[in-house]
Amino acid sequence: MSEEKSSVKRRDFVKKTSALLGIAAFSATGAKAFSLTNPGREKKDKRHIGQETKRFVMVMDLRKCVGCQACSAACKNENNVPKEKYRTYVPEYELGVFPDVRKAFLPQLCNHCAEPSCVSVCPTGATFARKDGVVVVDGDICWGCGYCINACPYDKRYFNPQTNVADKCTFCAHRLDAGLLPACVESCVGGARISGDINDSNSEVSKLLKQFPATVLKPESGNQPRVFYIGLNGEIQGLPFSLGLLDDKVKQKDGLTPKEWSSKGV
Amino acid sequence: MEKSRRNFLLGTGVAATSLSLVGYSDTLKHTLTLSDRGVKAKDSIYVNAALPECKVVDGDVSLSKKFTITPSVCNGCTTHCAVRVKIDNESKKVVRIFGNPYSLLSSDPWINYKTPLKESFKLLSAYKESGLEVRSTVCARGNLVHEKLNDPFRVTKPLKRVGKRGENKWQTISIEQLIQEVVNGGDLFGEGNVEGLKAFCDTKTPLDPNNPDYGPLANKLCILGTGDEGRQNFIVHRFSLGFGTANFMGHTATCGLSMRSGEAAYLNDFVKYPHLKPDFEHCEYLLNIATAPAQAGNPFKRQAKLLAHARVEKNLHYTTVTPTLTNSDAFAAQNRSSWVPIKPGGDLALVMGMIRYIIENRRYNEEYLCIPSEDSQNKLNDVSHTNASHLVIQSGEKEGFFLVDEKGEALVIDTSDNTLKPASLVLQGDIYFEGEVSYLGENYSVKSSFNLLKENAFALSLDEYAKESGIAKDTIQELAVEFTSHGRAVATDCHGGTMHTTGFYTTYAIMMLGALVGNLNHKGGMSAGGGKFKNFDGAKYNLLAYKGKNKPQGTRIDRARKPYEKSSEYKRKVESGQNPYPAKDNWYPFTNALQTEVITSSANEYPYKLGALISWNANFIYAQSGSKNLEPLLKDPKKAVPLFVAIDPFINETSKFADYIVPDSVLFETWGVVSPWSGYLTKANHVRFPILESPNAKFANGEPISMDSFIIELGKALGLKSFGENAIASKDGQFYPLHKPEDFYLRAFENIAIDGKEPVSEISDEELQICGLEKYIASLQSICKENWRRVAYVMSRGGRFASKQSAYDGDKMNASYKKAIAIYNEKVGTSKNALTGERYSGTPKYYPSRYCDGTKIKVGKNGYELLAFSYKSNVLSSATAALEKLREIRYTTYIDINPATAKKYGISHGDEVMLSSFEQSIKGIARFKEGTHPLSVGVEHGGGREGEGAVHVKIDGKSFEGKIERKSGVFLNKLGLLDHTKLGIATLSDFAVGSNARQAIPVKIEKI
């Protein structure tokens, strides 16, 4: 993939420029602690480097998604995702007006973008893309500024209220690194979630992408998401428009204290 | 600056600084000490993810020593999927639940039964991407269901109520006290004497000398269950029948009795109640009426998966007919899926219209319908047959019965020579015959079953059917044409949406469509299930039989399984020259069990009053439409239930009215044997054994209290023969004791292991260790002797499963249904409504929604213009709605309304509204949902809980506050109607079979 190359080039350039700037600005600080990236990456920790020859992606074959939320639940359990935080979720929509209405589902998780805006804005280097494309956060480094959370065009990050650092889908890196499949993929009832290595042209994901037209969410974001969708309706590809979600309103009616950020309802 | 001003500034500065320091104290503390806030994640990159259970490197599997992965069964819904549970060896806590890849309920294709366990992990991994194909899933509920295990509201010690029934105030008591009081009774609550079970543990003394047909005193005990999660046979055969009561009922009356009975009528078996499911994988056109695969349905995951798979990779097209747009549909499935919105209760007219059109236009499979018997079917090499050509007597004493020969075999007119012959000798019977025949010198006026069906179908014109169903005539025709355009690889499915007053005939009609094309047992058509390996009654033991077992005798409290015409009441009336009709209340001759009638009947003392009720995980107050009206009957011990013992690990909407709560196991803590419900084509059995230690109080023998151990000890205290020494007999005449559940279940496992020509393999030591079976070796060896390694093999795989390849023989399903399909059902056609004496129609027929005595239910009058219905949540189920983690995914439920309808009533999205039926009102938040039929309002089922931690409970003086997360939402059953044409306080039900009518409730809606 040529764009992959160009992005490598770009990153290279970025690296060099920042090296110069960084060194200029901070040659005084102890050279030992100072890092262009972060200590884990410098140490070539394999959790930070990933599986070098691979490029993990996911294909969502929406034709098979039944909106069962098994993925959402599996992720919550496997990753101990804190209360009311979600690494993945499957919004349910209805398209059209009675009687011409269709159901639509949009399973979403971190896109592990080729040009992740969450990474480029991170001032501590805590978040980064591994060599296999998995975008992760080093929880020991993150100082919790939240810039990445706002920078992600897909709302796929949150502050983990237990660890107080940015958190998100890791593509289940802990499972990938053990030769296993991500939890949401394993538990996908409809078989809609297909993950794999796009550098391997025989992989299921490569085959699907060759065979079917696929698209990504908000292609105009420039992030080059690496979660692809087959059968995506354009109206929900970007920011869908509809009446508000009532859940938070009901929570307030039920007497629960509103979350710091809650949906407005209607 | 003047000094005073300077000082003023300095003073202000100091004061402001202190305020600032207070405000920033936490931030400054961390900033200055360079310390972290919160707790560090377990891993800086992987965060708090669980450690993997194994590692697969280049195809080499190394299993983690930290976990044990053991098979079990999920009870997050009635599907009871086979799962594998990852347990932390140190904390003994459940870390994760996976699907069991050996089972067809969790994987399709499922892996070969002989696959070594270690290999199974490889097949599930990313290695060669095989995991993508065999992925073994659990649904949203299954992933989180283990939260139940540690629920703070879980009951682990026996509870006895203090204060009045339903006040939810309890004290813990010892197991010994529990058994003593339940058996012997006494002045247990300071409210006067209560009879213990001993008082009517009597199969000799008649319950009511005036009505000897009511059976023995033992019938005063009634036991209520729920869906069978593997232990129902144990309680029914060992306890109910050991005790001698005829009164056991599961939850079918609130679940899908309309469907079950309609299919039983169609399959002509009201004993086993078999039922049908589509062959999703090979079906070309599927008509889902009143059910919604992928939204819910049983087997939930399996059919969802097959539906998704078949609409993408196979030839499946399908239409779903429901009042609400469900997850059966998906935009991305394009033209493979379509939705026909229908007003609740409109289906019977729709389907009768289709049948009319198909018959009128001769779009049915005539050759198939003419096959009169199994012999002819075999000769013609067909897959199933019907009684379409059988002749129904039209007058005289035998009216409604089939014309049969002296051996009871049906007589049909052979089309080849137009003579009357036994069906087995005829290849093609005349399905159009109508007229006089003479047999053995007697003349009969007869009509073929098919003609009776035709007559009923032609009773209304297509326009009339269109009007009654609210479905355009064109649509009815299109559906009929589509259904009859794909040969025999078409199917129908129905379920929860038929739970209304004419649901029985609705189902019967829906199934009838299949008979018209001949889809039963046909690849891509309908299947009655793949069957199972012999379990309770097998090669070595019949565990359901024992010396001293009672047959159910007399009249059931729900007046099911028995015609009114056999009662003493009837006889008395006839003898005294009275019109026997109406009876005091309706009887249900072809219904198996009606949980919904129990409280009412006992309160009405018709047929009699109960002495005690034992409920086991039953929650009819939440499940039954109209149950609000039953609460007063339960609250007062004098009214319906003098002694109420609930076996349940939770205090639910029903068990909160109990006198005692006996803690049952949760999830994976007990034994069980269960087979898939339907929707599969190959043999499958699931087994379950205690893989977690129960936190419950223990009996003296070390067994934690649960349903099983409780009834063993209770049974012994009552002196039942079904428990204790020599309670189990092997087929070779040996006797064994039944003291612990394992004495029973391990033997059932053994039956499974050795069933068939080839028993299962023996397990290796390595595999014993992998799935944590070592702790069972002692029991296995002592109970299963030489078979112990085979039994362990079954346990290690979570059951026994035939291969996917064994499904078909050409176009024929290997597991075939043998009996004739009842185009006309004799049993139904010769039964009468006890309130009116009206004969039921023996073939599907259109009836408008009605009360039991035939009075029409009025819609539209006094503003009750809309029809309320509920639909199963794709996320919640009644058994899991109290899981707070699951409620993060589906927080609440709404009153769904079509925006156009809402506008008419001045209601906006998010308004609080009041929904009222003739009986009750509920409040809720209106949600605009385009995919809602304009004449209806829908409610997702699962919200508005008032049990299982949703409400305040007091135990031993300690208060447990209810959680709003469990309570939130709308609970439609509160609105349910009463049937005032029946006796006393009776909830509305199907007029023929008594299934609870939870759909199509006339309501009005107002903004508050």
Place this chain on the structure above:
Amino acid sequence: MDLGLIVSTISTITPDRPWGIDIPNYFWFTGSSAAAFIISSFAHVFGMKEFKPIAGFSLLLAFVLLIAAPLNLIDDLRQPGRILNFFLYGWENFPTSPMKWGVLLLMAYPLLILAEAYILYKPYFRRNSTQQRTKEEIEKDEKLGFMLGAIGIPLAISVHGYTGYILGAVHAIPLFHTPLMPILFLASAMVSGTGLLIIVLPLFQKFFTDFKKIDYAMIARLARLLAWFIVIDLVIRFFWLTFAITFNSAEKYPLSLFFGEHLMEVIVVEYILCLAIPMIIGFSKNLARNFWIVLFGGILSAVGVWLFRWNTVIGGQSIGKTTPFLLEYHPHLFGPDSIFSIVANWSLLIALIAFVMVIFPWDKEMAKYYVNKKES
């Protein structure tokens, strides 16, 4: 609005948002600081003599605002104890992370102000010493002052401009994402900074100087200046909004949704009350002569810019990125990033003003312009 195919959401989640009330406050502080600095430079960089009397005062104001400002940032951090990580790691992202630029700016800028203030007030610190300053010395200091001021202006612009950059670079949030954001922030900063001066200057002149007189002419001048800044601000906002909402782009729809919901609030409060009224006051000779009216205008504009920051930071985050509705922010009362944090920050500002005004001989320096004038 024609939305094409009607989409109804049956279920979705409420996404997370990281920035709370601390952040608009931070932006207001750095902005006002930059403005105060620039106004102080009017005199010694651009030679606008009429602003000379308040140059020092304004400079000190710039200083305290900027010292207080970063606490908002630190308080907003979930892990303030990891502040060193910011200095040590992640330099790879320097070109693409405007937040990173902040380190340099936030350190350099206050140092520079301090140096400038020191030079400005050097003579007054030495009051008691017998030494007379030589002409060369004075010229040298003036030159140095000019130079620091000249460096300071771009630095001040950067210190606030970068905050605009922080937002503008966030292409994920349509309300943030415009290249105009840095100058929009600067323009509104000038408004709030001037407004703040209009509030604080008379207070200090009246109560904390020896001459105890308010320079009403200066106030009127500031009012006029404020009016011009508002004009600039409005022009930029005009470009911003007309481009964002009128012409088709991916951002048009979410912004229409947002402004559709908040139209009245934004127009009445932000535009009419907080910008149009102070502008009219500033341009109207009659009104500008009335001190109380000007003060009122100053307060309005300072508050208005705060609200603008709030509406931008909170409002921007309230727009769903993949969820089709607006969010609501309910700030915590206590704890980090809470309403009490804002109280703490303003207290800190007040404390700093108090201390700095005590330490620096600004009143003596200022008296030079008034006392002499009067006597002469």
